[in-house]
Amino acid sequence: MIGAPISAPAIMSALSQNRRGKLSGTPKNTSSLRKVSQFVARTRRDFLRDAAGVALGSTLFRPSWTRAATLPSRRKVVIVTFGGGARDQETFALEGQENIPHLMREFIPKATFFTQVVNRGILGHYVATASLATGVYETFNNFAAVAPQSPTVFEYFRKDLKRPSSDAWVVAPSNGFNRIGESSHRSYGAGLGARVILPKRLLTAATSGRGNDYQHLLRDNYETPYFAPELAGSEFELQQLEMILKLSVDDFKNHAQTLSSPDELSLYITRQLMRQVAPSLLWITMHDIDIAHAGAFSLYIDGIRRTDRLCSDLWKAIQSEPEYAGKTTLFILPDFGRDSDEDAGGNGFQHHRTGDVLSRTTWMLVAGPGIREGVVFDRAVDSTDLVPTLGSMLGFVPSLAQGKPINELL
């Protein structure tokens, strides 16, 4: 059974209330996915134009051959999922921009921004992230430790380009993501995927024997905070720590004490990984924002502000690492949005259960050499377009992905 967020009960229990009390600021007719998506896109574009003076992409679009000379020979790609579902109101809408000062000031002027990225799949974090990574809307149980059914971007990348396992890595937030790097597809799968590092799992292993006070809080499966798939053993993780990341257990624990959130820990591990291994394809899943499921708005906002800052820190790290500087393309995108305040079946920012248009529509920001700067594209792209785009960028063929390459980035 699919462990998707509950929607049907909410819809049914709210039947007598749906569509009442429409609030200002929403399009008149929300029945059309396309209309609403376009409304959202226009709104974001206008906000961005006002705030950062960016230009509409269609007027600047130029053929890819004109940029070929600017591309570095050994390109690297870093993908960041802007952790755990974020809404427009709290990010790129006018009232939300105060929460993302780094994205607004540092990234938008240097990036290509897509206002309309639509996720048509299951809005659960693991399955949605897996869908982003495969280019196929996966349908497995969100809460089970299972591999994606379709080949991941890491498998295409490594198989087609004959890259070693050290060249593709995933830094993931919780035990539930431990199978994200490699699919169960018979033509790919075993031995061809990315190496996955679970920073909190590392921390749990490194601090074993210190009692249970912190362990359940190290889980960040906020959708079901009392449940996370368990993994066996800790030797592999500790081996990663010392052999690959060149970190002693004590140094790791000491540094962790200076951090305030799981995503900060993920960034710390990411920086070690970049420094020691320098993978060409690096995927980081942030997750702090998903604390929103606990219903505390201030913690949700804190999560957005932290993620914004961490994206900036990551970009600075990219610029300062010789292996990455000048040849890295950075993708930042939420896996999906969250329920809108207008949908009576949900409870606003708290969840992503209704499947309404706003919870399915989000954004993507891309920066790096060869990427147009300060440009906004309004047309709808699909979540599953990411993998084909990466394929065109890096030179592999994601033959089983459903999406299409985003030409504006090529």
Place this chain on the structure above:
Amino acid sequence: MLPRDLKPGQFAGYPPEARKIVTNYLATLQQLPLSFVPSLLRELIDYDFKFPAERTAREKELAKLSSLSGEELKAWFDGFVQIRLSPQLEEFDWVRAPAQFVERLSAHLWSTHQLDAFRKASNDYADRLRVAVPPERPPIPRLGIAVIGQGVALYDQPLFRRLRAHGAYFSGIKPENGLRQLLGAVAARAKAHPDPYAHWYIDGGGEVDHAASLTCVSYKSLEPARLVLLHKMESEINRPGMGPEALRSLLAQLRPADLGMDSKPNNKPKDEVLERFEVSLLTEGSGTQIFSTSFAQWAAREALRRAQPLTLLVRFAPRQRQKPMNELLSAVSASPEFDFVGSLVDADMGAYYNWVNQQRLPGAEQSSFLVWFEGHNQALAIGPSTPRGTESTSAADLEQVLSWTV
């Protein structure tokens, strides 16, 4: 099994009132699609423990459905008929466990990409029903009150930002006896219109003195039940094979006695409808077990959705602080600390949601809403005659503001 195979004896396990209403309308239920019936049964199985507004709505809904011709039923339910179900769903014992069926249906809809079709079918049905059975208007205009920021000495950021465009902002409120004035106003409305479950007081902390005529729910009074629940959840998740869905199903079956709510210390008369409501806040709400602000907001949302009160006063209280990882690692076992400013931000958003949810009820155009920064001179009032987007610096107490608003 399909709805056409329904028989009266299958409802023997339902509580008496639920059994009665289901069997009365069995012929109608037999004509409805499987993608719809369990959702309705999910509501009806708890009919004995529903609020009056919910009972009335279900009765009218069933009466309307039973009056429809075959052609009309076809038109009303065409969207649901188009939903493709799995054999597993058809074989599920949805009569006995409709809530579990609906949970499985939800997963099925997501995985088969039928969620949008189901949403459309649901919305179309709701629209038809609303036209055919217009919701009852309240006997008096509704009043919602939110009291936020308890314990915050100083806060220099703007409050009520999402609500300001809809009402009048007051910056000269005289805060003395503010809470007592508000509770007094709620009590007066309860006295004038003494309908059951029509006037509510929800407190995110401990309840203060209030009129006995108010339906009261507080975070503090549910603390023993919360602790039992948390313990139960922790022990359940360690059981082999336990997953989120199984845990959710288990929680949905909990009753007041399971959480030790049978023996109330305050000698209040037993109210099983309210107790079931309180249990649902803890078992169906997310974060309600750990954060008082989440509890207060969710309790208000559910009270509005289900009981449709004429008056609702919600007082938010400070929630416990979210511990950062470094404190967890250093194993500092401090006594619970409160996040006062964070709780104010939570409550500011919660107040907005209270207003949004109140506006979803019948009579929204006549309803009023007041939010007050407790102990301070800021408030905002929304009412049918309150000028929108305005600001007043005049000195006034909350009684006066209410008199101008309601």
